[in-house]
Amino acid sequence: MSEDYPRTLLELERRFGSEEACRQYLSVLRWPDGWSCPRCAGRRHRSVRRGLWRCQDCRFEASVRAGTIFQDSHLPLTVWFRAVWQVTSQKSGVSALGLQRVLGLGSYKTAWAVLHKLRRAMVRPGRERLHGVVEVDETYWGGPEPGLIGRLTQNKVLIVVGAEEDGRGIGRVRLACIPDLTTATLHGFVQQAVEPGSTVRTDGLRAYMGLTGYVHERQVQRDQAEGEHLPPRVHRVVSLLKRWMLGTHHGAIGAAHLDDYLNEFTFRFNRRKSASRGKLFYRLLQQAVQVPPAPFQDLTRLQPLGGRGVK
Numbered sequence: 001m002s003e004d005y006p007r008t009l010l011e012l013e014r015r016f017g018s019e020e021a022c023r024q025y026l027s028v029l030r031w032p033d034g035w036s037c038p039r040c041a042g043r044r045h046r047s048v049r050r051g052l053w054r055c056q057d058c059r060f061e062a063s064v065r066a067g068t069i070f071q072d073s074h075l076p077l078t079v080w081f082r083a084v085w086q087v088t089s090q091k092s093g094v095s096a097l098g099l100q101r102v103l104g105l106g107s108y109k110t111a112w113a114v115l116h117k118l119r120r121a122m123v124r125p126g127r128e129r130l131h132g133v134v135e136v137d138e139t140y141w142g143g144p145e146p147g148l149i150g151r152l153t154q155n156k157v158l159i160v161v162g163a164e165e166d167g168r169g170i171g172r173v174r175l176a177c178i179p180d181l182t183t184a185t186l187h188g189f190v191q192q193a194v195e196p197g198s199t200v201r202t203d204g205l206r207a208y209m210g211l212t213g214y215v216h217e218r219q220v221q222r223d224q225a226e227g228e229h230l231p232p233r234v235h236r237v238v239s240l241l242k243r244w245m246l247g248t249h250h251g252a253i254g255a256a257h258l259d260d261y262l263n264e265f266t267f268r269f270n271r272r273k274s275a276s277r278g279k280l281f282y283r284l285l286q287q288a289v290q291v292p293p294a295p296f297q298d299l300t301r302l303q304p305l306g307g308r309g310v311k
């Protein structure tokens with residue numbers, strides 16, 4: 001299927017004014033080769049009513065929303081589509097309060113849940129790992145900023161960043177919340193984020209030693225002054241990340257949800273050279289029908305740091 005998406009807000013408004021139009025669009029994204037049963041993968045089906053199909057093999061009834069992030073949502077798809085447009089068409093995305101206002105949503109809680117569900121869809125299942133030369137380093141979120149001594153941390157969240165070298169610029173990135181700076185954690189991140197055989201560039205932290213399957217370039221900084229000394233690409237990524245979190249979200253991001261914000265930042269950063277914002281709209285909806293639903297209880301449940309693994 002060729003990638004078909006609205007290029008402007010006006011186009012979005014014209015095309016997706018009805019539930020039926022939105023359902024049609026999602027159906028094609030979800031089942032590009034024709035309907036298949038979410039339960040038994042059977043293909044024989046019958047239309048029960050508009051937007052609902054019954055599997056002829058196991059009799060399961062599935063709408064285009066079932067088994068996706070749109071399941072159990074009382075919001076019309078027309079509203080979801082506009083939320084996706086807001087999130088993808090603006091360079092910095094949108095805050096929950098901003099989304100509530102612009103879409104006239106009944107509550108802040110609803111707007112917040114919409115954004116968090118979309119963030120879950122921002123990680124593409126089976127995405128490629130970083131490769132080539134990759135800088136890896138850690139930073140903190142929360143607590144007082146500069147002047148921290150060494151790597152001691154109090155009430156701060158650790159974030160590890162991997163950034164591909166692309167000439168003098170930055171390629172793609174991966175970010176994750178991590179519970180500690182142990183060998184197991186850091187090696188685990190590298191293995192999940194970086195293709196074996198790549199060159200991994202770290203500072204002198206001992207925990208990175210013994211990294212197998214990679215070319216490890218270790219740069220020991222002897223005279224470490226105050227503050228953080230990050231390699232140039234990681235440094236740029238971290239300052240963009242913090243500017244975004246402090247700007248769009250006013251810094252109001254708790255440790256429990258940081259992973260979701262990192263997902264959104266990564267999604268946008270890795271597609272920053274995309275020719276069209278509409279393409280991001282397309283990608284996000286495509287991924288939204290491929291990831292399982294995230295019930296509200298799941299979103300609000302406190303997650304242990306690093307509990308959902310590194311991404």
Ligand SMILES: [Zn+2]
Nearest residue numbers: 037040055058
């Ligand atoms: Zn079935």
